[in-house]
Amino acid sequence: MNFFKRQWMVPYLFLAPALIGTIAFKLYPIFIGFWESLIYTSFSGGAEKRIFVWFENYQYLFDDKIFWKSLEITAFLTIIINPLQIAMSLGLALLLMRKSKFIRIIRSLYLLPIGIALPIATIIWGLMLDPNQGLINGLIGVFGIPPQPFLVNENQALWCIIAIATWKGVAFWMLFLLAGLEDIPKQYYEAAEIDGATPFQKFRYVTIPQLKRTILFVFVADTAANFVLMVPMIILTKGGPLQSTNVLIYEGYRSGFYYQDWGRSLSIITILTVITLIVIGLQLLFLSEKNEGIKVK
């Protein structure tokens, strides 16, 4: 009992399970990954040798065209997919806030993609985007649009993956934003209406500031999720055509599991981890609410 009397320990006690989980399943693997990225495995002479090479694996990467192309695609994907998903989630959340007799049914319909596992959704989309017998080409054909190659075309494949991931992800992120919107006190909108605010002004001056914390959370979580998006690449494109969907996480996966080059693989994953941390750090820096407490002179 004396233990619980030491009140300063209580928060740590409550935090301990999560902290232990984070160390065991997040920080330790990151450390191991970094350590292994400094090791080069050679089979020279028919025997396996593990050689500590410092940053030589990274040096090789920086001279590797495939790595740079992969980095470029990851950057492009991140710049497009995150704002797109947040904007669509917010738009959808605002629409579903409207009062309607069928709102529960409509909300359930929009939430359906959450219930479908990403690999299954990817396979279904793959069938629909089949250039020869796919449903999508059949549909656009009705409007006189010629059949599109979709996933087998260098210029269309990444956009198809963005569409699939967005279809799957929007409803999930919308849930958080919907909860955030529900939390905004109605009086704020009433006050704005009395002041003669237009719908846009209400959105700009009431909704957005009140939703800022939720948006920040969704932005950070969505960014982290999209940096490790590779299920559609594994199932549909294998990083092609012509490396157009070869994001860093997939290149890292392929280096390790297909080519057995774990030094290269873990160097890529370490770089991706650092990039993710930097991007999330910047998001937190620019989007988090500033301390608005009273300054003491």
Add this chain to the structure above:
Amino acid sequence: MKKILASLCTIFLFSNIVTSAKAEINFLIGTWAEEPLTPFVEAFEKETGIEVNIQTFPFRDLLATIEVRGNAQADDVDVIFVDAPLVPSYAVRGMIGPMDQYFADTSVNAIFAPAGIAAASWNGEMYAPPLNNSGQLTYYNKDLLAKAGCAEPSMIEAERVTWEEIVDCAKKITDEANGVHGFIFDQISRYYQLQALPESAGGGSGVCEGGLSVKGCLTNDGWMKAGQFYYDIHNTSNISPKGVGPDQTHELFGLGKIGIFVGGSWNNGRWADTDLNYGVALHPYFEGGKVVTGCNSWHIGVWNYSKQKDDAAKLVRYLTASPEVAIHYVEEHNSLPAHNSAILHVAEDPKFNNFPGIVMNLATYESANHCATRGRTPGFLEFEEIVNTSFEDIRNGGDPASVLADAESRIESSMRRYK
């Protein structure tokens, strides 16, 4: 209550001791082999009292699982399926062990065909005996060829069809508006299937002498010709459809949507229940070039980290050296034999002289006379993956010269680990 619990615990512990006394080995195989092998595995269990736990995986997942288990040096695997060209890779990395001691009481030359032994060996030692072999042929839709006014390709060596003739005929058959294409490869964009193109054009396997480099061997004239050919059939003449995977090609041919299909002997049984009016002929070659076809298939090896190597080796020998297994594989699954008894069976049984059984005879002939063993290198895993991706890129419109140059540079870089 305590007594009951104590009794239950004793029974539980005792049952575990009894169970663990029985030998059990884990066998990683491809999904396609589960059905043909299960009866023989069960017979093996009865005969030896060794329990075999079969774990099945699709092709790509099987290779990935073996890599992951090998990397972890896992001892919960005992026997694995080995793709023939991966024998050197697994042997060099110590994932499978030499098998010669388990065949010391017999002559392997008396059991297996020489090509199978060669594919099973590395540095003079046999690592993974062959389960079966493979052979490639030309299948054609008689109705589509007649409609287009094409002559049927021949089964006679002197009249062997050329790739140029295939393209000419396929152009006449192709009717994209109705989803009909003149030609398709069985294992589309896979090195196993497509190696015959650069080999026929004089480009070799893509792996240089010694197996530790590809410099200049993947960008020579033969490979460039092969790359251009593969590009043209998908992007210029459009005789072959894009966006179709290796699992769909035989279905398209079975549905009458393809004029000419170049693929393995195992496809023969796939169209037995259809109305398809088809014929079979020898594998094509480039006019003036070499006659070459894909060959070799699956082998079985003992996992080097296994704690039950002797029991594992018994299973390997039972499955690979038994004439019954080899003949069953031929009869039921149209799979080409690597076992001498089954090869003899194909040569002597008259049913293999007439269509459709003749497919086995022709494939055996192709494999015995025009087999191009896949590039022998310990880095085959990386080599094959990059070459497959490159063929797919060429198929999707990539410039063959730059795609192959990129592939060569990537493979050369990954080969440094073996030098």
